Amino acid sequence: MINEFKDVVEHPARSVRLAMEKTGKKAVGCFPIYTPDELIHAAGAIPVGMWGGPEMGNLSDKYYQTFCCSVVKANTHQALRGDYDHLSAVLVTAYCDTLKCTIENWKVAVPHLNVIPVVYPQNRKLEAGKQFLIEEFQRIRGELERVLETEITDEAIEQSFALYEAYRKAMRTFVDVAGNYPGLIDATSRHAIIKAAYFMDKEEYLEKLNALLNELAAIPAEEHTHKKVIITGLLAEPDEFLDLFAENSLVIVADDLAQESRQFRVQAVQEGDALSRMARRIADQDGCSFLYDDEKSRGAMLLDMKNRYGADGIIYCQLKFCDPEEFDYPIIKREMEEAGVPLLYIEIEQQMDSVEQLRTRIQTFAEIL
Numbered sequence: 001m002i003n004e005f006k007d008v009v010e011h012p013a014r015s016v017r018l019a020m021e022k023t024g025k026k027a028v029g030c031f032p033i034y035t036p037d038e039l040i041h042a043a044g045a046i047p048v049g050m051w052g053g054p055e056m057g058n059l060s061d062k063y064y065q066t067f068c069c070s071v072v073k074a075n076t077h078q079a080l081r082g083d084y085d086h087l088s089a090v091l092v093t094a095y096c097d098t099l100k101c102t103i104e105n106w107k108v109a110v111p112h113l114n115v116i117p118v119v120y121p122q123n124r125k126l127e128a129g130k131q132f133l134i135e136e137f138q139r140i141r142g143e144l145e146r147v148l149e150t151e152i153t154d155e156a157i158e159q160s161f162a163l164y165e166a167y168r169k170a171m172r173t174f175v176d177v178a179g180n181y182p183g184l185i186d187a188t189s190r191h192a193i194i195k196a197a198y199f200m201d202k203e204e205y206l207e208k209l210n211a212l213l214n215e216l217a218a219i220p221a222e223e224h225t226h227k228k229v230i231i232t233g234l235l236a237e238p239d240e241f242l243d244l245f246a247e248n249s250l251v252i253v254a255d256d257l258a259q260e261s262r263q264f265r266v267q268a269v270q271e272g273d274a275l276s277r278m279a280r281r282i283a284d285q286d287g288c289s290f291l292y293d294d295e296k297s298r299g300a301m302l303l304d305m306k307n308r309y310g311a312d313g314i315i316y317c318q319l320k321f322c323d324p325e326e327f328d329y330p331i332i333k334r335e336m337e338e339a340g341v342p343l344l345y346i347e348i349e350q351q352m353d354s355v356e357q358l359r360t361r362i363q364t365f366a367e368i369l
Helices: 001-009 010-021 037-042 070-080 096-109 127-148 156-178 185-201 204-215 239-247 274-283 296-308 323-339 358-369
Strands: 028-029 043-048 087-095 115-117 225-235 250-257 313-319 345-350
Touching: 001 156, 001 204, 010 028, 010 043, 010 185, 010 274, 028 037, 028 096, 028 127, 037 043, 037 127, 043 185, 070 096, 070 345, 096 115, 096 204, 096 345, 115 127, 127 274, 156 185, 156 204, 156 250, 156 274, 185 204, 185 239, 185 250, 185 313, 225 296, 239 250, 239 358, 296 323, 313 358, 323 345, 345 358
Parallel strands: 028 043, 028 087, 087 115, 225 250, 225 313, 313 345
Antiparallel strands: none
16 A cells, blocks of 8 residues: 555656546646645646656756755756646745746746746734635636636535545544554655655545555554654655665654645634635644744744654754745754754755765764664
8 A cells, every 4th residue: 555655656747647537637736835725626626746856957947046946946847848738727836036936937938837826925814814815715716717617616615625624634643653653654655655645636545545544553553663753844855865764763753844744734723614714724824934933933843743752853854945944944953952852954955866975964863862
């Protein structure tokens, strides 16, 4: 079952096309992070995660400087190469300068991909911010209806939101129990199981995930001497980097990754219609470098996670040139030092040719723990 998820992640384009053929649905690309996937699902289409990849290429050099985020540059290279031509539209968020440029660049470079901007308010916790979000979702709803040539009914949105809440609940269960099985679910497998959701129809993914959870429930937790760590950052890739965790007897017991747990850790409130609950989920999302947080609560959240999961240390995965994440690190470093929590800062790229420096640093951190 785990290998099925791995196969999906190793062949994302093939997996998306298979899902399209199996369901008869169109597909819509979703840039990082927090895109309103429920609206895409309610339109009868498949939301597809667009998180870069191991090949950055050089086709994007015409549009971006060398110091821009490699995820965006990889996405742009793939788009210019035609890898996303099977998508009917692409939702692009606007959290940073690079993403804002992407919205305009792609309108010129790949106009056939029908770029739809997604703008979240900084003051999202105010009633005005929540109302702005609802109106933003309504605008995106209209754009999707136009591009996909369909009607997105209120009933369809409610049904899709319920499905996504069930998906998010199952994901929270998975990340809670995965750390109990470091031999069966190492860091690389854990990542693949979570990431496969970006390339599958959500109903099929949820069915497979629940089946996996049922199997795990019948297996006793493994006895092990692995050190427990929490990882935080935008993402933790490539697989060669994640392989170093098992190599050094480290088990990921929880994460604060934008590509992983930040997507599903917030449970929606019960009151209100689907759009207002979607807006409230974003308002309730704290501890994320991409959403304005004047309390800077991420460090306190990581300390709470450490205590909850009995973690021995925290690894800060800094994607090179990701400004929002870079701004958070000095604050978290000071807070971890004051709390006496071991913290390892590592700079990563999806397109790394070698992980030998990371191997040395991970090994050293494991020995310190």
